[in-house]
Amino acid sequence: MDTRQLRTLLAIQAHGTFAQAADVVSLTPSAVSQQVQALEDELRVTIFNRGTRPPQPTPQGLQVIEMARDILRREEDTRASLRGDQIAGTLMLGSVRSSALNLLPRALVQMRQQYPDLKPSLRVSLSAALIADVAAGRLDAAVVAEHLGIPTALRWSPFLREPLWLISSDPLPDSDVADLLRSRPYIRFRSPVPLANLIDTEISRLGVVTNDVAEIDTIGTLVTCVRQGLGLSIVPHVALEKPEGLGLFRLPFGIPPITRQIGIVERTVSPRGAIIERLHGVLADLCGAHGVARRPEGKP
Structure with a gap:
């Protein structure tokens, strides 16, 4: 087996x-x-089924293809390391489908401009799958919300700590958030993600039974429905960055007001540590006043 064969395979x-x-x-x-x-x-396996047109990988072939990707990426990283260039090679990155996802392409563009030898590869999925892929080494790092299921072999570093807002298309009186939720039509964020659970938990803690008029699984669509006057809803601050937040009224959500965090999960011992640390810094800078600086290792 040599790298020429593996490149041909890919x-x-x-x-x-x-x-x-x-x-x-x-x-x-x-x-x-x-x-x-x-x-x-x-390898004593059949990689492609030649009876189909075009030829399709067999189950064993898919494993070989995954192995080829990993070997070639490690070769590229080793070459960069031998050159003394720690910000080079391929960065295998995952991200949740989050309202914060719009930050990540901007950060990767900045990284590419500063480090032209860096080649990011981005995949969007659910938190649990991304965390498992980071732990298994299939991803170098992933952007996920604060999560209870982080294995001890991984480290999660927040780069964003932002408030949640109760939003409306009409002016909101400076009154109790719980009363507004009880008395107005409500658009619920319904999704199997930590943010939805965080919002629902606080509504329950406030003892509020909402008058739901819609359940929506994406923050962008939810903001659009609020702008059209369908009802109130609750969103993170990043969802209201211009132009999305223009023309909407807001009040802090929660008593006391609560926040949510998004960060980068990576292996505690990672050959891509220098790149991930730089990416964290770029993301925190893009978050402005809500950005969270990365703590040095070992610091609480």
């Missing part, structure tokens, strides 16, 4: 056929087929 997976992969890796289709056959013989 080219086939990316482009669909042996012929198209041959153009990418500058080989003939026959040479591509020979490389795949040699790899299959060495």
